[in-house]
Amino acid sequence: MTDARTKRTQTLTAAAKAKSQAKTKAAEQAIRALIKRGEPITFQGVQREAGVSHAFLYNHPDLRGRIERLRSQARTVPAPAAPADAESTLVLALPSQITRLKQQHREEVQALRDALEQAHGENLDLRRELARRGLPQAAIAETK
Template identity: 70%
Template sequence: MTTPRAARTAALIAAAKSKSARKTADAEQAIRRLLTRGERITFQAVQREAGVSHAFLYNHPELRPRIERLRAEATPPAGTDTTRADPENTLVRVLGRQITDLKKQHRTEVLALRDALEQAHGENLELRRRLDRTGAATSRVPSIDEPS
């Protein structure tokens, strides 16, 4: 015959085991989701994704070694370039390259416009000189610099 205290203790133990099993299942699913998305497996990422505590993950006899193994597998060896795998860094590099290209294009276009402006000023000056030489004193048009 069980006493009421033993029954309560057994119920509490069963509830704790059930809760632990749910948390374990949640952590396992979180690890699978993180792997599917290609994210790094860390205790913090699993904790955030599964909604469990760090202590639960660190104290779990099966989850802790698994997370440590997955974290070690995903960590690149020392001296490797980690910026290549980071999409934000890739985007920054691409946009930086586009800015550099646009600056070059802008400089080229500005130089072309300056050359065209110099040529137009030269043609304008030559036309004024021809006009002055042909005796256009009677039909002279005042220039912009001269008062009318």
């Protein structure tokens, strides 16, 4: 090999190594960010966060092992029983509560309609009584 070719090869090798180190650093930071936010550690999540390819993550044994280990730990950690039970109870209770409130609303609206109908009837009866007694139209108009 010539001296120029050797130098180009060394430069390209150094650039590739620097690029790989930068990607590795980005992946490590992505893993820490996902952990900090409490998000699941997956290859796809790390890839998206770090801006690296799946192939890069799978081809680096250290990163691959760490992601697989963190992913399996997340799967084996049982969810807290109380919040899950409380949430499922809430999900089951809300539809029945909504149904009950809708029924109550319909009954209250019907009661208001009945009361309004009765008030209109009484008002009509009073106007007729005023007209029968022969009161002036002005008195009847004031009651409207």
